[in-house]
Amino acid sequence: MHINHDITENSEKSIRELIEQKRQQRNFKEMFEKSIPTFLFLIASISILTTIGIIYTLLSETIEFFKRVPMTDFFTGTVLKPLSQTPEFGVLPLIMGTLTSSVIAMLVAAPIGLMSAIYLSQYASDKVRKIFKPLLELLAGIPTIVYGFFAFTFVTPLLRQFIPGLEATNILSPGIVMGVMIIPMIASLSEDAMSSVHNAMREGALGLGATKLEVTRKVVIPAALSGIIASFVLGISRAIGETMIVTIASGSTKNFTFDITQSMQTMTAYIVEVTGGDAATGSTIYYSLYAVAMTLFVFTLLMNLLARRISRKFREEY
Amino acid sequence: MVRRTKFRLVLDNLSKYIFLLATLFGLLVLSVLIYRVVVDGIGWLNFDFLTGKLSTQPERAGIMGAILGTFWLMLVVTPVTMFLGVGTAIYLELYAKKGRVQSFIETNISNLAGVPSIVYGILGLTVFARAMNLGNIALAGGLTMSLLILPIVIVASQEALRAVPSPLSEASYGMGATKWQTIKSVILPVALPSILTGAILSLSRAIGETAPLVVIGIPALLIPFPGSIFDKFTVLPMQIYYWTLDSSLTAEYANLAAATIIVLLLCLLVLNSTAIIIRNKFQKQF
Numbered sequence: 001m002h003i004n005h006d007i008t009e010n011s012e013k014s015i016r017e018l019i020e021q022k023r024q025q026r027n028f029k030e031m032f033e034k035s036i037p038t039f040l041f042l043i044a045s046i047s048i049l050t051t052i053g054i055i056y057t058l059l060s061e062t063i064e065f066f067k068r069v070p071m072t073d074f075f076t077g078t079v080l081k082p083l084s085q086t087p088e089f090g091v092l093p094l095i096m097g098t099l100t101s102s103v104i105a106m107l108v109a110a111p112i113g114l115m116s117a118i119y120l121s122q123y124a125s126d127k128v129r130k131i132f133k134p135l136l137e138l139l140a141g142i143p144t145i146v147y148g149f150f151a152f153t154f155v156t157p158l159l160r161q162f163i164p165g166l167e168a169t170n171i172l173s174p175g176i177v178m179g180v181m182i183i184p185m186i187a188s189l190s191e192d193a194m195s196s197v198h199n200a201m202r203e204g205a206l207g208l209g210a211t212k213l214e215v216t217r218k219v220v221i222p223a224a225l226s227g228i229i230a231s232f233v234l235g236i237s238r239a240i241g242e243t244m245i246v247t248i249a250s251g252s253t254k255n256f257t258f259d260i261t262q263s264m265q266t267m268t269a270y271i272v273e274v275t276g277g278d279a280a281t282g283s284t285i286y287y288s289l290y291a292v293a294m295t296l297f298v299f300t301l302l303m304n305l306l307a308r309r310i311s312r313k314f315r316e317e318y
Numbered sequence: 319m320v321r322r323t324k325f326r327l328v329l330d331n332l333s334k335y336i337f338l339l340a341t342l343f344g345l346l347v348l349s350v351l352i353y354r355v356v357v358d359g360i361g362w363l364n365f366d367f368l369t370g371k372l373s374t375q376p377e378r379a380g381i382m383g384a385i386l387g388t389f390w391l392m393l394v395v396t397p398v399t400m401f402l403g404v405g406t407a408i409y410l411e412l413y414a415k416k417g418r419v420q421s422f423i424e425t426n427i428s429n430l431a432g433v434p435s436i437v438y439g440i441l442g443l444t445v446f447a448r449a450m451n452l453g454n455i456a457l458a459g460g461l462t463m464s465l466l467i468l469p470i471v472i473v474a475s476q477e478a479l480r481a482v483p484s485p486l487s488e489a490s491y492g493m494g495a496t497k498w499q500t501i502k503s504v505i506l507p508v509a510l511p512s513i514l515t516g517a518i519l520s521l522s523r524a525i526g527e528t529a530p531l532v533v534i535g536i537p538a539l540l541i542p543f544p545g546s547i548f549d550k551f552t553v554l555p556m557q558i559y560y561w562t563l564d565s566s567l568t569a570e571y572a573n574l575a576a577a578t579i580i581v582l583l584l585c586l587l588v589l590n591s592t593a594i595i596i597r598n599k600f601q602k603q604f
Binding site: 029032033036037040041043044045046047048050051053054057058061111112115116118119120122123132135136138139141142143144145146147148149150152153154168180183184187211212213214234237240241242243244247248268271272275276281289290293296297300301303304305308 | 347348432436528
């Protein structure tokens with residue numbers, strides 16, 4: 001009895017120690033567990049910091065630019081001569097170049113992309129689709145610099161055989177090549193939209209005796225319209241932000257014109273030209289870089305928000 | 319009536335071929351592009367070209383510097399984007415409460431994905447090259463490129479994590495494992511192949527991307543081979559850029575650009591097939 005009591009007392013002591021030890025371990029483990037969400041939140045906030053960083057750098061330098069050049073001069077000026085004795089900073093030539101090349105790109109990409117989407121989602125068998133889709137996606141995987149090379153060394157010389165007045169750098173050829181680059185994007189987004197149209201609608205129309213073309217034209221496309229339009233808007237946004245193709249193939253002439261056979265500069269190409277030319281920090285040219293980049297950023301942001309809004313509407317309906 | 323039906327059927331058949339032709343147009347351009355590049359460049363592609371230094375004489379120019387530069391760039395981009403991308407994805411999928419914070423971060427990420435790459439270049443120029451005074455070294459370029467592809471890696475990793483069957487994690491919780499233990503030993507290993515697939519695809523995007531590096535200001539002149547991430551560097555796309563611009567001066571530069579494009583496309587092909595192999599090998603594991 002006596003011995004037994006002794007043992008209990010002894011082991012009780014060690015058990016108490018064990019409990020204490022265990023509790024410390026658990027405390028550490030709990031602290032570790034609890035710190036993980038905070039740590040991961042910090043990592044996740046890098047993406048927000050990136051956005052803040054972009055907006056802050058663009059905005060602060062743009063404000064500095066507008067202290068030197070009035071906003072009205074910038075947004076309504078049709079002459080851009082940053083390096084002349086009396087420099088002029090009108091952004092309209094750049095906007096003209098950007099919009100012209102984007103319109104040409106969309107004239108290529110929208111019909112061809114949409115028709116590809118129709119073929120892949122309505123006509124092609126599973127087997128054909130499985131071959132064609134990844135092949136089309138290859139187009140999207142080619143670096144834009146390669147497209148630039150292609151536009152400059154192949155498409156422009158080719159076009160010059162048909163259009164005698166075409167300059168060696170012009171806005172037409174990069175526009176077309178940019179369109180080719182955007183085809184897979186429009187094709188795949190539009191195909192998604194068309195594939196998600198209810199089969200019952202399709203079959204109902206087919207059952208009434210409509211041909212496949214009629215079903216596509218009168219049922220599938222109207223039903224998928226918002227998805228298709230969203231893909232077009234995203235395509236335009238992509239074309240506006242594209243840099244290397246236009247930098248190489250459209251030249252650096254700041255033309256305010258509708259003539260697509262001439263060299264024109266886009267907003268992106270201007271940014272490349274100014275940064276490449278080592279503009280001295282603090283000069284007006286240096287700040288104009290940020291004003292142009294801000295304009296580009298706002299353009300593409302608006303396009304992307306618009307596309308999201310349109311496609312969200314589409315998701316609610318079906 | 320019969321005639322009208324016939325017309326409709328003919329039209330239907332005809333349109334099918336028009337749509338097929340449209341689909342083939344993209345592939346036609348792709349094959350012309352590859353054909354042109356190979357014809358222009360294959361003759362210039364040899365051992366000396368791959369291992370040689372940059373030179374003002376086209377016959378002696380090589381791209382070893384650009385290959386090494388690409389290597390150092392990726393040595394920065396890969397760990398940074400994997401760490402930030404997978405970390406963000408784990409937070410959003412497994413920790414964040416469904417609500418304002420989560421949807422705010424997700425909206426922000428999808429907006430970032432739509433920002434033109436050249437704007438990232440300006441961010442990199444202002445923050446990394448100038449404010450942090452890194453200049454145009456591989457570290458600055460790599461950090462810029464990481465931010466650029468981060469949204470893609472996050473979204474791909476999120477999808478990979480979401481695809482892990484919930485019975486697996488529930489079993490782990492049932493055995494008394496903590497949340498982090500479950501993530502570390504159960505969820506991440508299962509999601510890893512898809513995460514890797516997404517990561518490799520976005521890294522291949524970083525290898526081909528040029529615009530941000532042009533903005534940061536990569537030297538076009540002859541520089542010694544870069545030996546670390548703190549050296550000035552150039553990459554394959556930059557080399558293609560300069561040689562394409564120079565091709566209007568000396569025609570041989572177009573051949574050099576084409577030969578470099580072949581090397582770049584082969585790199586991308588290897589990366590993308592690796593991604594596809596990983597995807598196919600580990601698909602439908604559960």
